[in-house]
Amino acid sequence: MACRVADSVFLFKGRQQRSIRSQLSSSCRSPEIHYLKIHGPLKKGTKHHAYSLSSKRFQIVKSVAVPVAPPSEESLPSDTSACLKELCENYGFRQIGQPLPENVTLKDIINSLPKKVFEIDDMKAWKSVFISVTSYALGLFMIAKAPWYLLPLAWAWTGTAVTGFFVIGHDCAHKSFARNKLVEDIVGTLAFLPLIYPYEPWRFKHDQHHAKTNMLSADTAWHPVWKEEIDSSPILRKAMMYGYGPLRPWMSIGHWLVWHFNLSKFRPSELKRVKISLACVFAFMGIGWPLIVYKTGIVGWVKFWLMPWLGYHFWMSTFTMVHHTAPHIPFKSTEEWNAAQAQLNGTVHCDYPKWIEILCHDINVHIPHHISSRIPSYNLRAAHKSLQGNWGKYLNEATWNWRLMKTIMTICHVYDEEQNYVAFDELGYGDDAKPITFLRQVMPDYA
Known part of the structure; x- marks a missing residue:
């Protein structure tokens, strides 16, 4: 998938947001793909990789109690996880959060709190x-x-x-x-x-x-x-x-x-x-x-x-x-x-x-x-x-x-x-x- 590492962005594109910009290939426009576009002032010598997150990997189970969170970090592609860790180091963060699935609402999160x-x-x-x-x-x-x-x-x-x-x-x-x-x-x-x-x-x-x-x-x-x-x-x-x-x-x-x-x-x-x-x-x-x-x-x-x-x-x-x-x-x-x-x-x-x-x-x-x-x-x-x-x-x-x-x-x-x-x-x-x-x-x- 034609998602790229460039200058300074970490954007999450979902199927209900506007279409992926023209710079991305048509293959990136599948309604079943959430795009993880990561730009960052990567260190010299860093290789550029392509990343995508399939929305099928995210599953929200709503209940009266606590919504079940989508899959653990281990389910991410290893290169995506590595890129997140590198951005953490470059920006001075301890953790950069994964993109939140679009079908999660603020009410879901509030209801999960004691x-x-x-x-x-x-x-x-x-x-x-x-x-x-x-x-x-x-x-x-x-x-x-x-x-x-x-x-x-x-x-x-x-x-x-x-x-x-x-x-x-x-x-x-x-x-x-x-x-x-x-x-x-x-x-x-x-x-x-x-x-x-x-x-x-x-x-x-x-x-x-x-x-x-x-x-x-x-x-x-x-x-x-x-x-x-x-x-x-x-x-x-x-x-x-x-x-x-x-x-x-x-x-x-x-x-x-x-x-x-x-x-x-x-x-x-x-x-x-x-x-x-x-x-x-x-x-x-x-x-x-x-x-x-x-x-x-x-x-x-x-x-x-x-x-x-x-x-x-x-x-x-x-x-x-x-x-x-x-x-x-x-x-x-x-x-x-x-x-x-x-x-x-x-x-x-x-x-x-x-x-x-x-x-x-x-x-x-x-x-x-x-x-x-x-x-x-x-x-x-x-x-x-x-x-x-x-x-x-x-x-x-x-x-x-x-x-x-x-x-x-x-x-x-x-x-x-x-x-x-x-x-x-x-x-x-x-x-x-x-x-x-x-x-x-x-x-x-x-x-």
């Missing part, structure tokens, strides 16, 4: 608040007492701790923190205030991210840019080269500004709640910031608020791009989009150092969160374990490493129908693409 993972536990919810408040207070104490040469460590801790506030508000927005909606709205609003994040505007846009994950143009989280966008303005092009390159770990600051303070981006029915959230944020800025400056001066405002806030945005940006961005994970048009594939195959589980996982309340156990956002953060690990047991071979998993970050920051830029992503420096932009070539040269490449 009911207990959806249960709200008030003690665990408020324990997460206690952890975040105490760790944040400890961070502020460290900033106050640390000598100048230890301040970066204090800022790293405090920025990570305040990211936990975001996760608590995140649970509140998904109605997975408390049984009382008013309590969730109050806690969510308060948790977001130190971040200068308006709770309701973020909630409305984040709901759209879950409804249209990895859908081109419709997903409100990060997605590939269009070449037409970059070519529309030299200034925009240069900004994109830095924003999707060296500044990408802080790109969420731009997203925060663009998406959450513009009233025209919200429906009339949402405006009242949006305005209340904005009023709370501006009140915090109008009262909290002057108090910080009054007590500690401008330098104190930088030390106690700005630097931890930049640390929070580092994690916000890093977590977001790792969750849904990789050369083999496609963004799809509305017509081609499939909910189960986007949420299970299009989301990445990434392990970070334990202290980060604790302070950030397991937000990076992200696949079950996209299967159902009603799962509380303290139940995500149990839900992920269940997914591993029932759907394990379809999961994308990684342990955070430099090669993973380098792959995302130097490859995952411009959308292309055939390749998913094309890197900026491969499009002939010359000196404008120097930020990307700089990253290729200086970023470590070890996993």
Whole structure:
């Protein structure tokens, strides 16, 4: 079968999706074949092979309990399995998931989860608040007492701790923190205030991210840019080269500004709640910031608020791009989009150092969160374990490493129908693409 290994894509074509592109031979268009088209920056000397997966090998047995997953990895052709392992090594992944059969629905996956993972536990919810408040207070104490040469460590801790506030508000927005909606709205609003994040505007846009994950143009989280966008303005092009390159770990600051303070981006029915959230944020800025400056001066405002806030945005940006961005994970048009594939195959589980996982309340156990956002953060690990047991071979998993970050920051830029992503420096932009070539040269490449 004329499926090829080329540059940077891992696409799954099923019989209900649009016909295989003209570059593939007519023999590839059998309705009984699912195509595994794998592109990747394979190492020098790698041989190109052809792969195909017959849909007859996949069998889903639906029942009242747990859907029977398709065959084990051992049933894949050995060369296909070897290619997946090679892509894992090249991209910095621990596992790249096999394509999910099209007849698997999101409901099938949700029904396979234990009911207990959806249960709200008030003690665990408020324990997460206690952890975040105490760790944040400890961070502020460290900033106050640390000598100048230890301040970066204090800022790293405090920025990570305040990211936990975001996760608590995140649970509140998904109605997975408390049984009382008013309590969730109050806690969510308060948790977001130190971040200068308006709770309701973020909630409305984040709901759209879950409804249209990895859908081109419709997903409100990060997605590939269009070449037409970059070519529309030299200034925009240069900004994109830095924003999707060296500044990408802080790109969420731009997203925060663009998406959450513009009233025209919200429906009339949402405006009242949006305005209340904005009023709370501006009140915090109008009262909290002057108090910080009054007590500690401008330098104190930088030390106690700005630097931890930049640390929070580092994690916000890093977590977001790792969750849904990789050369083999496609963004799809509305017509081609499939909910189960986007949420299970299009989301990445990434392990970070334990202290980060604790302070950030397991937000990076992200696949079950996209299967159902009603799962509380303290139940995500149990839900992920269940997914591993029932759907394990379809999961994308990684342990955070430099090669993973380098792959995302130097490859995952411009959308292309055939390749998913094309890197900026491969499009002939010359000196404008120097930020990307700089990253290729200086970023470590070890996993």
